[in-house]
Amino acid sequence: LLLRSVGLFTTGLLLGLLLATAALVTVPPVAPPPSPWVPAGSLLGLALLCALLALQWPKALTVLSTGVFGAAAVVVCADYWLEALALVLYVYQRLQLAPAGPLC
Structure with missing residues (x-):
């Protein structure tokens, strides 16, 4: 019984991490955060x-989470094939609060 709850919690955790990463990368910061704990938080x-x-609405969030994770996997694979992980390195630099270069 506990295994189902842990799986749903982990699925929701992955969805939240992917959405927060996308938000932190796409939205340009108006001012640099005062601490690296702000993006981590x-x-x-x-x-x-x-x-x-995901624990409250398991079916809807599971479908959404697997769709978002599948789309992220396809984007990373296409980035590896076309640009040798340029997008992944850009996301990594943005999450480290390092000055990221242009994408193109």
């Missing part, structure tokens, strides 16, 4: 929110 906060929502 937003990642963890949205991940926990989605994990708890």
Whole structure:
């Protein structure tokens, strides 16, 4: 009985991490965050929110989470094939709060 809840929690956690990563990468910062804990806190906060929502609405969030994860996997594979992981390195630099170069 506990295994189902852990799986749903993990699925929601993954959805929250992917959504928070996409939000942190796509939205340009108006001002640099005062601490690296701000992006880390937003990642963890949205991940926990989605994990708890997955426990509340398991079917809808499982479908959404697997769709988002599948789309992310396809994007990473296409990025590897076309641009030798340029997008993945850009996301990694943005999450580290390092000045990221242009994508193209």
